[in-house]
Amino acid sequence: MLKKLAALAATFAVLAATPAMAQNITAPPAPVPAGITVETIKVHSPSLEGNLEGNSTEREALVVLPPSYGKDKNKRYRVVYYLHGFAIDGRNFYNFMKVPDAVNNSARRGEEFIVVVPDTLTKLGGSMYSSSVTTGDFRAFVAKDLVAYVDSHYRTIAKREGRGLAGHSMGGYGTWVIGMTYPQTFNAIYAQNACCISPRTETEESAKKMASVSIEDGVKADFGMRAGLSSMVAWSPNPQNPPYFADFPYKDGKVDQLVIAKWAANSPYAMVASHVPALKSFRGIGSDAGDKDGLLHDDTMIHEELDRFGIANQWAVYDGDHVNRIGQRFDEVVLPFMAKHLDRK
């Protein structure tokens, strides 16, 4: 796990505009092709109210509308919700992925979609798309609050058959766990290079190190440490243990196995066996990883686990690493996958 995170951190460091610690990943503004409209919305999320980290309950989302949206006023559209990864916000992810180009290219292929990219950045760098009193219930934010807002403000195909969910890295993780817990909302799911598939474990040393990080240092720690701390606040929240409002995986000089158990309950790999009916209810499930991606092993495992349980799924290992081809694959693989598995009306 640590090795994987280190590999991940290294990949992301290349991306970061400045090498400074705790810098979230940025990308230059995405070009917007003629005919594509991009709107920035703010969605109030009741599911995030009262979170103990003080994460905003007003979440920004970018809504990318296809070429005919402004002309054909009676047409309704399929919507793909697209979840970003760790240490990046929604807007920079949208920029990095060049989402408007992807929506435009898909329209040229005759497949028009609305793509919605929500922002779920939290105090420590990522919500893990989990339901935590400390970070907020980000699963319900995506599956309920955001979907309800988009359906009531845009001409969507406002039913399960018209909605897809996809994401990259932590957003791929979010795709798995939100898919398994809210299957009634989405018809098809696609996880790109998903992180955090196996149960997260700690050694005595790593747990001790984590427990020694003050909150002041925690918010500006390196990628790996912040990913660990974010997992902790998402998966072992404790309203009575400030300042993190979470339980460290370290107690009385040892790894706290109860905390590790709570984390295990959030591992998509461990969750599959208990969510077979939910997974079988999707019309399409897809996932992929690059052959040079540190997460290839984990992503292969969950694909094989689906096979083991007789759950139909599409899987690809492609020539690439954790980030170098993800925007291209959103355009060339993910949107065509959604075109196949979502209803046009």
Place this chain on the structure above:
Amino acid sequence: MRGSKRVTRRLAALAALALAAFAHIQPAAAQEKARVDLVKVHSPAIAGNLEGNPADRTVYVVTPPGYDQHPEKHYPVVYFLHGYFVEPKAYAELFDLGDALTGAAGAGNDVIFVMPDGFSKHRGSFYSNSPTTGNYEDFVAHDLVAWVDAHYRTLARRESRGLAGHSMGGYGAMRVGMKHPEVFSSLYVMSAGGGSVKLITREMAERAQADDGTVDLSAPIGGAQGDLAQLAAWSPDPQRPPNFINAGLLTDGTIDPVVQARMAANSLIGMLPQHIRELQQYEAIMLDVGDKDGLVTDSRAMSSELTRFGVVHKLEIYDGGHGDKVKDRLRSAVLPFFAVHLDR
């Protein structure tokens, strides 16, 4: 809500008229005592399981005194999940259900009481979703509730549905409750099992993997059968006949971490932190356990965890063991609890 009440009332009035019209043909028999119906409910959620557990489930449905005489009346429903090792008949007899529900009605609390069959090949489903046992969680929350609402005069809304259970059924009540606050509005959890994390040891795994798939129903409680039941519910594996479980024994004698993770992921204490918002939607949550019950520690831990997360609930620790007081507590605690918390 007011609108749906009006519709319900109108439908009830229509039903009453229809009944009055046919009254000369089939006079409604006076029902002075609660009546225990033994029915079969088909569950698509359980169909196709690998253990061959029947999809047509036995269900006890107890209607209160006066149910037949008041065809316009709709009732709240208490769903009750029985414990491990026995079929529901044992609980029906232990509880003397007709007597319990007649007594409750006498105190002004006339409810419909429903107890489904949660038995399985290894003597208990743990009310979980598993391809090996069948999807009992979905059976309870979807198939059963829909069937009861369609066949009995229920108040078909969450505010009038309660969920309770004892031992494995206490686990089931908490588990199904955490996931389905849209179906039920109050929970009564008696002497819950499955609260803490049960890790698989090498000995357990060896014993489970040596099992040839035949089941000795005369075997005493405890031992390999309980492990097999929990593994079938929580670590199913469709590729491993004859038991279709993965006990996790690796060639080096250690246990596959994913099997331990699954056990953790299905413990109530492991599941709880991700379901706080669901639990906060309940009007009332009650836990109880006997002071001489080995599960008292788990119930205390569950209660402190709920307290820590600000989930309003009560824990009562009473003088008793695991099963010796449950007949009395159904009358003195469980039914009165739902009398207060279910809407009429």
